[in-house]
Amino acid sequence: MAIAKLQPLWTPHKALAPTLNAMHDQRTLAQRLHMDIPLLLGLLLLSGIGLAVLYSAGGQDTSLLIRQGIRLAIAFTAMFVLAQVSPRHLSFWTPWLYVIGIVLLIAVLAFGDVAQGAQRWIRIGPLNFQPSEMLKITVPMMVAYYLGARTLPPTFMRLLVAGIMVVVPTLLIARQPDLGTALLIACSGAFVLFLGGISMRLIAACTILASASAPVMWYLMHDYQRQRVLTFLDPEQDPLGAGYHIIQSKIAIGSGGTYGKGWLNGTQSQLDFLPERSTDFIFAVFSEEFGLSGVLTLIAIYLAVVFRGLYIASQAQDSYARLLAGSLVLTFFVYIFVNIGMVSGILPVVGLPLPLLSYGGTSLVTVMAAFGILMSVHTHRRLISE
Amino acid sequence: MRSIHTIKDIAAEARIVKGRVIAACFGVLLLAGLLVLRMAQLQVVEYEHFSTLSEDNRVNIVALAPTRGLIYDRNGVELAQNTPTFTLEIVPENVEDMDALLFELGELMEITSEDIERFRGMLRKKRRFQSVPLRHRLNEEEVARFSVNRHRFPGADVQARLTRSYPLGASAVHLIGYVGSMNEEDLQRVDAAEYRGTTHIGKTGVEQAYESLLHGKPGIQRVETNAQGRILRVLERTDPVPGSNVTLTVDASLQAVAERALGLENGAVVAVDPATGGVLAFVSTPVYDPNPFVDGIDSRSYRSLLASPERPLFNRALNGQYPPGSIVKPFVGLAGLELEQVTADHEIFCPGYFRLPGRERRYRDWKKWGHGKVDVTRSIVESCDVYFYTLAGELGIGRLHDYLSLFGFGRRTGLILHGESAGLMPSEEWKQRSRGQAWFPGETLITGIGQGFMLATPLQLAMATATLSTRGVRLRPQVVLRRDDPTTQQGTVDLVPETLETIAPRLEANWQTIINAMADVVHGPKGTARRIGIGATYRIAGKTGTAQVFGVAQNEEYDEEKVDKKLRDHALFIAFAPVDNPRIALAVLVENGGGGSKIAAPIARKVMDHYFQQVLDTKDEQLILTATELPVAANP
Numbered sequence A: 001m002a003i004a005k006l007q008p009l010w011t012p013h014k015a016l017a018p019t020l021n022a023m024h025d026q027r028t029l030a031q032r033l034h035m036d037i038p039l040l041l042g043l044l045l046l047s048g049i050g051l052a053v054l055y056s057a058g059g060q061d062t063s064l065l066i067r068q069g070i071r072l073a074i075a076f077t078a079m080f081v082l083a084q085v086s087p088r089h090l091s092f093w094t095p096w097l098y099v100i101g102i103v104l105l106i107a108v109l110a111f112g113d114v115a116q117g118a119q120r121w122i123r124i125g126p127l128n129f130q131p132s133e134m135l136k137i138t139v140p141m142m143v144a145y146y147l148g149a150r151t152l153p154p155t156f157m158r159l160l161v162a163g164i165m166v167v168v169p170t171l172l173i174a175r176q177p178d179l180g181t182a183l184l185i186a187c188s189g190a191f192v193l194f195l196g197g198i199s200m201r202l203i204a205a206c207t208i209l210a211s212a213s214a215p216v217m218w219y220l221m222h223d224y225q226r227q228r229v230l231t232f233l234d235p236e237q238d239p240l241g242a243g244y245h246i247i248q249s250k251i252a253i254g255s256g257g258t259y260g261k262g263w264l265n266g267t268q269s270q271l272d273f274l275p276e277r278s279t280d281f282i283f284a285v286f287s288e289e290f291g292l293s294g295v296l297t298l299i300a301i302y303l304a305v306v307f308r309g310l311y312i313a314s315q316a317q318d319s320y321a322r323l324l325a326g327s328l329v330l331t332f333f334v335y336i337f338v339n340i341g342m343v344s345g346i347l348p349v350v351g352l353p354l355p356l357l358s359y360g361g362t363s364l365v366t367v368m369a370a371f372g373i374l375m376s377v378h379t380h381r382r383l384i385s386e
Numbered sequence B: 001m002r003s004i005h006t007i008k009d010i011a012a013e014a015r016i017v018k019g020r021v022i023a024a025c026f027g028v029l030l031l032a033g034l035l036v037l038r039m040a041q042l043q044v045v046e047y048e049h050f051s052t053l054s055e056d057n058r059v060n061i062v063a064l065a066p067t068r069g070l071i072y073d074r075n076g077v078e079l080a081q082n083t084p085t086f087t088l089e090i091v092p093e094n095v096e097d098m099d100a101l102l103f104e105l106g107e108l109m110e111i112t113s114e115d116i117e118r119f120r121g122m123l124r125k126k127r128r129f130q131s132v133p134l135r136h137r138l139n140e141e142e143v144a145r146f147s148v149n150r151h152r153f154p155g156a157d158v159q160a161r162l163t164r165s166y167p168l169g170a171s172a173v174h175l176i177g178y179v180g181s182m183n184e185e186d187l188q189r190v191d192a193a194e195y196r197g198t199t200h201i202g203k204t205g206v207e208q209a210y211e212s213l214l215h216g217k218p219g220i221q222r223v224e225t226n227a228q229g230r231i232l233r234v235l236e237r238t239d240p241v242p243g244s245n246v247t248l249t250v251d252a253s254l255q256a257v258a259e260r261a262l263g264l265e266n267g268a269v270v271a272v273d274p275a276t277g278g279v280l281a282f283v284s285t286p287v288y289d290p291n292p293f294v295d296g297i298d299s300r301s302y303r304s305l306l307a308s309p310e311r312p313l314f315n316r317a318l319n320g321q322y323p324p325g326s327i328v329k330p331f332v333g334l335a336g337l338e339l340e341q342v343t344a345d346h347e348i349f350c351p352g353y354f355r356l357p358g359r360e361r362r363y364r365d366w367k368k369w370g371h372g373k374v375d376v377t378r379s380i381v382e383s384c385d386v387y388f389y390t391l392a393g394e395l396g397i398g399r400l401h402d403y404l405s406l407f408g409f410g411r412r413t414g415l416i417l418h419g420e421s422a423g424l425m426p427s428e429e430w431k432q433r434s435r436g437q438a439w440f441p442g443e444t445l446i447t448g449i450g451q452g453f454m455l456a457t458p459l460q461l462a463m464a465t466a467t468l469s470t471r472g473v474r475l476r477p478q479v480v481l482r483r484d485d486p487t488t489q490q491g492t493v494d495l496v497p498e499t500l501e502t503i504a505p506r507l508e509a510n511w512q513t514i515i516n517a518m519a520d521v522v523h524g525p526k527g528t529a530r531r532i533g534i535g536a537t538y539r540i541a542g543k544t545g546t547a548q549v550f551g552v553a554q555n556e557e558y559d560e561e562k563v564d565k566k567l568r569d570h571a572l573f574i575a576f577a578p579v580d581n582p583r584i585a586l587a588v589l590v591e592n593g594g595g596g597s598k599i600a601a602p603i604a605r606k607v608m609d610h611y612f613q614q615v616l617d618t619k620d621e622q623l624i625l626t627a628t629e630l631p632v633a634a635n636p
Helices: A012-021 A028-032 A037-057 A062-084 A087-111 A131-148 A156-174 A179-195 A200-212 A214-220 A223-233 A244-256 A282-315 A319-343 A362-379 A381-385 B010-045 B047-058 B098-108 B113-123 B140-152 B184-189 B205-209 B211-215 B252-262 B299-307 B325-338 B376-381 B385-406 B428-435 B441-447 B458-469 B508-523 B596-615 B621-628
Strands: A113-115 A118-124 A127-129 B059-064 B078-090 B132-138 B156-165 B179-181 B200-202 B219-225 B231-238 B245-248 B267-272 B279-285 B348-350 B353-355 B362-364 B372-374 B473-475 B480-484 B491-493 B499-502 B541-547 B570-577 B584-590
Touching (some): A062 A362, A087 A156, A087 A319, A131 A156, A131 A319, A156 A179, A179 A319, A200 A214, A244 A282, A244 B010, A244 B047, A282 A362, A282 B010, A319 A362, A319 B010, B010 B047, B059 B231, B078 B140, B113 B132, B113 B299, B132 B140, B140 B156, B200 B205, B200 B211, B205 B211, B252 B596, B279 B584, B279 B596, B325 B385, B325 B458, B325 B508, B325 B570, B325 B596, B348 B385, B376 B385, B385 B441, B458 B473, B458 B508, B458 B570, B508 B541
Antiparallel strands (some): A113 A118, A118 A127, B059 B219, B078 B156, B245 B480, B267 B584, B353 B362, B570 B584
C-alpha cells in the first residue's frame, strides 16, 4: 500500500503548528506520532506478559522468543503505520480494499495452498498471505462506510445490503473452511450494525433465527467441526483423543489455584501434558503458573484496553470512525472471550488465538493494525477540529 | 465543519452510537464476569480436584523388582543364579502395525517362528502397557544393531534384565525346579503389591516352595514423568530388598553321581541324612533342562517333553507311587517282633508256596522249591515270601496297617516341595471307604510282601529307611540347610531336625535283629544284595525289592504268567550306612529295571561310595572305626 502518499498530515510543517500553539501541552508528542498512550501502554504490557508466558510454555526456548519478538515488532510497526492514516483517507479507500479482499478470497478458493485440510493461504512472491485476515478489518470498514455515509439508524433495506456485505466474505471463509475466522468476521459486521442503532427487536429476532438454524448448521459442518462440538459437550467421552486437549487444559487451570505454581513451574505445561500450549492454549499455561490472581490481573488489563477502545469509539467525530472503532474493539474482545471460554471449557474448541499472548504472526498483525486504526481515529480528531 | 452529509443529524447519530457503546460496555462486563466466575470455579472451588489430577499426571509410581535369592548346594555350588541378559521387549499398546514391526525386526536379528509364537501367546495373557519379551539373550552385536535403528521401532526396546539360569542344567531339576513368567493364575495367588515389577515366579521345586524367601521385597520409586511416560527425575526411592540366598542340604556332586548311576533308566534316588532329615540327593530320571522354561518354552519343545513316553517332567521321587515289594519285609518283620506275634528265633517251613487254611489257592514264593526252615533273619536276608505271608496273615491287616504307618507309609513325609504324593497303606476301612468292598484275607498276605494295594514313593521309602536306621525317630525331610539374610549377609542355619514321630521300641533287640538281618542282606553269604557288599569299606544295611508292575486294581487273583513282557518288574533297593552310626539312608527305584539286587543295589553302592569317599570328611574317626569292624564277606 502506498501509505506515504496517503499521509499529507505526516509532514513537519503541519504537525508543527499545533505543537507551537500549545507548547505546554504534554500530550503533544504522542499526538504528533498519532499514538494513544493508555492504549499503547496496555498493548505493550500485554506483549510483555505474552513473551514471559511464551518463554515458559515453549520450554525456555529463546529462539521461539526471538521469533515472536520479531512478529511483535512487525505488528507494532503495522499499528504505527496505520495510526498515521487519517480516518478520512481510510474511508476513501474502503470500498477498494473491500473489493480486493473479496477477489483475494475467491482466488484462495481457486488456487490457494492447502494446509491441514484447509485452504487459507495465497502465495505472493516469497510471502504467504492469508486474505481472510485482511477481511477481519475490511469487512467492518465497509459496513461502517456504507452505514456511516447514510442516516442512522439504518433502514431495513440498508440493513439487508450491509448484511450481504458481511455474509458474502463470511461464507467464502467458511468454505475454506475456517470457522473461527468466519465467526469473527460475521461478528465484526454485526457489531457495526449493532452500534449503528439496529433495533433491539431485530436483534432478538436474529438471535432466535440463529438458534433455530443450529440443526441446519450441524448438517453443513465438517466432521472435525462436529467432533469439536461433541467434545465440548462431553470431553470425558474421548479422554485420550479429542477430549484430551480440554481435559488437560482444565487440569492446568484448576491446579493453578489462587496464586499459581509459579513462573516456569507449571507441571502440566512443562511436562508436555498440555497440547498447543504455545498457541491456542497459552492461557492455560498462564493460569497454571500465575493462578486466579494472575488471571484477574490479565483480564483487568484486557478490559482496560477494551474500555479505552470503546471510549475512543465514543469520542470519534464521525459515524464511520465511531462504527469502525467500536466494531474493531468489540471484535478484539470476542477473541479474548472465545479463547478463554474455550480453554476453560465453557465454549467449544474453535481455533482462535489469545491476542498478544499466543505464539503466531498473522492474527497478531491484524489485531495491531486494528489498534492502529483506533489510534488514528483518536489522534486525528483534534487536528480535524482545528 | 467538514461534512458531506448535510442532511444527517450528527448530534443524534452520535447519541445513538454512544448509547450502543455504553450497552456494549455492559455486555463486555457481563461476559468478562462470566469468565472470571468460570476461572474462580476451576481455580478455587474445584482446586483440590484438579490439583490431584495434575499430581496424578505428573507422578508415577514405579516398582523396583527385587533381585531373586540364589540357590546353592551344601558346598556353595551355585544351583540357580541371576545372569544379566538383554531382552528385546515390546509394549504392544505403542505399536501401530505389529506384523510390520515383527517383520522389520526379523531383518535386524534372528527371530524364530518359536519366538513369535511364544510372543503371541504371551500377548493374550499380559497386563495393559506391560512389555512382552520377543527375543531373549541378545548378543552384544544384536543389541548394538538394534540401538542404532531404535527410532524406527516405536514400542520396542532392549531391556537389560537379570535372568534366572541354572548352571548345572538338567541336574537336580526335580529338586530345584524353575521360575517362569507369571501368569493370570499366579497373579491372583500372590499379593499384587509384593509382585509389582516382578515378571517371574517359582513354578516348581525349591523355586516354588521357597518363593517367599527367594523373592525379596520390591522397592518403590516415585518418579516425575512427562506426557509420553518418560521418567524425568526420581522424587523418592525405596530400595528393594533382595531375596534370601538359600543353601540346600543336597550335594551337587552326589546328585550327579546318582543321576549318572541311573544312566538312561527311568527311576529315582532319594538319599537323606538320617540324623537331620536333610535331603542329600533327590533324583528323578530322565531329567530335562529347566533353562528354556524361564523365558517361556516354545510349545513344540514343551509338547515333545509332555508326549515323551519317558515322562521327564514327572517327578518320580516325589510323585511316583510304586508297590514297594520286598522292601517292606524288614518293617513287617519288625512289626511281628514288636507286636509279639513272633520271636526272633521262631521258625516256619517254606515249601515254596503258602496256602490259607481251607483254601485251594497257592501264594507262591519267588523260589519255587522253597527256602526250607526260616526265621525272621533268614527271611529278610533271602527275602522269603512265605514267611511274610504267614506273618502278615497272623498279624492281620489292621495291625500291619497301624505299625507300618508309624514309618510313614501311606502318609506324606512333609517335604516342603509342592504336591507330594502320599502313597497308600491299605486297610479294611480304606477299602470299604474308597471302593465299598470288603477286605479279603488274601489281600493281607500280599500286603506282607509289599504287593497288592500298597504304594510308596521313593521319598517315603528313603524316610522309612532313615526311621529304621535311627531306631524309631521319624523326621521331616528337609531341603534347606541355611538361608542368608539379604541385608546383613548373615547366615542362619535353617536345618533344625524336626521329629514328626518317635516309635518307642518295645525291645531294642528286636530292632537290632532286623538291622542285623539287613546288614546280612549286603554282607551275608546268602544276602540278596551280597554283590554290592564286596569291597565296601563301611557296613551297609539294605533290602532289595522287586515290584510287579500292577495297579491297585489287581487283587489276589494275579497270575505271573499273564504279565506282559513289556511291563517288567520295578527294581527297588533301600539301604543305610554305616550300620551302627547311620550317616546316609537312601531308596533307589528303577522303573521296569527287573530285579532289585541286580539293578537297584549297585546304584545305591555307587552313591554311598561317593558319599563316604568324597563328601564326608574321610578322617571321620567313627567312620574308620566302623570300617575296621567289617567282617570279611564270604564269597558266594
